[in-house]
Amino acid sequence: MKLISEKIKDFRNIKNADFFPSTAVTVICGENGQGKTNLLESIFMLTGAKSFRHVKDRELPNKNSTGQSVLESVFFAEGRKQEIRITVGSKGRIASLNRGSERKASELAGKFCCVVFSPEHLDLVKGTPAERRRFIDTALCQISPGYLSDLREYTRLLAQKNALLKDARNIAAAFDMLEVYDERMAEKASSLASFRRKFSTELETGASEAYSSVSGDRESFSMRYLSTTGDDDDPEEILRMISAARSDDIRMGYCTIGPHRDDLEILLNGDPARVYGSQGQQRTAVLALKLAEAGIFRKKLGEEPVLLLDDVLSELDGSRQEFLLRRLGGSQAIITCCDPNFIERETDADVWQMTGGVLNKKE
Numbered sequence: 001m002k003l004i005s006e007k008i009k010d011f012r013n014i015k016n017a018d019f020f021p022s023t024a025v026t027v028i029c030g031e032n033g034q035g036k037t038n039l040l041e042s043i044f045m046l047t048g049a050k051s052f053r054h055v056k057d058r059e060l061p062n063k064n065s066t067g068q069s070v071l072e073s074v075f076f077a078e079g080r081k082q083e084i085r086i087t088v089g090s091k092g093r094i095a096s097l098n099r100g101s102e103r104k105a106s107e108l109a110g111k112f113c114c115v116v117f118s119p120e121h122l123d124l125v126k127g128t129p130a131e132r133r134r135f136i137d138t139a140l141c142q143i144s145p146g147y148l149s150d151l152r153e154y155t156r157l158l159a160q161k162n163a164l165l166k167d168a169r170n171i172a173a174a175f176d177m178l179e180v181y182d183e184r185m186a187e188k189a190s191s192l193a194s195f196r197r198k199f200s201t202e203l204e205t206g207a208s209e210a211y212s213s214v215s216g217d218r219e220s221f222s223m224r225y226l227s228t229t230g231d232d233d234d235p236e237e238i239l240r241m242i243s244a245a246r247s248d249d250i251r252m253g254y255c256t257i258g259p260h261r262d263d264l265e266i267l268l269n270g271d272p273a274r275v276y277g278s279q280g281q282q283r284t285a286v287l288a289l290k291l292a293e294a295g296i297f298r299k300k301l302g303e304e305p306v307l308l309l310d311d312v313l314s315e316l317d318g319s320r321q322e323f324l325l326r327r328l329g330g331s332q333a334i335i336t337c338c339d340p341n342f343i344e345r346e347t348d349a350d351v352w353q354m355t356g357g358v359l360n361k362k363e
C-alpha cells in the first residue's frame, strides 16, 4: 500500500498543500509548531478512523476556514490506483471511495491502512487501560471487518445498561431489562474478547521479537490480555460472570466487568513495564508494539501499511535509530523530524519542509 498524493485543504494550520511522498522514505522537517504532525494526522484521517490525537472532528478544520477540511488522496492498494476523498468538520467525517457515493468515513476501514508511531503513544505503556483498549480497538477496526460493528453494538448496549443501573430507584423494576441486556452484551463481549485475545497473542509474538533485537537480546518483552470476564471467551461463561457481577453493578451504578474494563499487561523482563520500565525501555516497548502491529497488518491485508513516524528518532539513541530505519524495509514511511541530517545520511529519503502550514519539497 502506498500513498501517491494527498491534496489538503483547510486541515489544522494547513490551508492548502499538495503532497507527493516518495514510495520509500520521506522526511518532513521543520521547527516546532509548524504543522509536521498535522500533516501526518491528515494522512491518518484517510484510514477513515478518528484522529490519533483524540480530538473532536470539528476541531480539525482550519480555524479561519468555513469549518470543513477536504482531503483528497490517490493511493495504490489491491494492485491498482484508488482514490479517497474525505471531508471533516462539525458534520463528522464523510468519505467517498473511488468517486463512489458518500458514506461515513468509518466504513472505509481496511481500504487505506497506516501505522502511526508518535510520542503520544507512550501512553500505551504509561497510560490507563483505556489507552491500551483504544490501541487494540483502532487496529482491529482496520483489519477485522466484523469488529467495528460488534464494538459499536456493545458500546450502545453498555450505555443503555449503565443508564438503567444509575437510576437506582427503578432498579427492582429493571431486573427483566437487565437480563435482556446481559444476554446481548455477553454475546458481543465474547466476540470482542476473542478478537482481542487473538490479536494480543499475535502482537506479543511480533513485539517480543522486535524488542529482543533492539535491546541486543539483553531484555525480554511479554504481554497478556487481562480480561475482567475470565479466560474463557464462551458467551455462556461470560454471561455467567456478568450475572454474578449484578450486585456489584447495582452497588456501583455501572457495569463493572466486560471488554470495556479489560486491559493489556505489558511486561519487561517479567515485571510490569508501566511500573518498573525506564523511559527508554518504555519507548522501546511502544516501538516494538507498533512494529508488531505493522507486521499483523501486512499479514492480514497482504499489503504493507504506510508508516507514519512522528518525531520518533529524536527520542532514540543511535543504535536504536539505525535499527528502526533498517526495519522499515520495503514500507513507505513518512517521518517528521526537526533535524533531517541523520535520515538523509542513512537513506535516499525525499525531504519536504513544513513552515507555518506551508509544505514545500526541498530539492
Ligand SMILES: Nc1ncnc2c1ncn2[C@@H]1O[C@H](COP(=O)(O)OP(=O)(O)OP(=O)(O)O)[C@@H](O)[C@H]1O
Pocket (backbone or CB within 6 Å): 011, 012, 013, 014, 030, 031, 032, 033, 034, 035, 036, 037, 038, 039, 059, 060, 061, 062, 063, 064, 311, 338
Ligand atoms: N484547527 C486549527 N486551525 C489552525 N491552526 C491549528 C489548528 N489546530 C492546530 N493548529 C496549529 O498547528 C500548529 C501545530 O502543528 P503541529 O502539531 O503539526 O506542529 P509540529 O510541526 O508537529 O511541531 P512539533 O515539532 O512541536 O511537534 C500550532 O501552531 C497550532 O496552533
Ligand SMILES: [Mg+2]
Pocket (backbone or CB within 6 Å): 036, 037, 038, 310, 311
Ligand atoms: Mg509534532
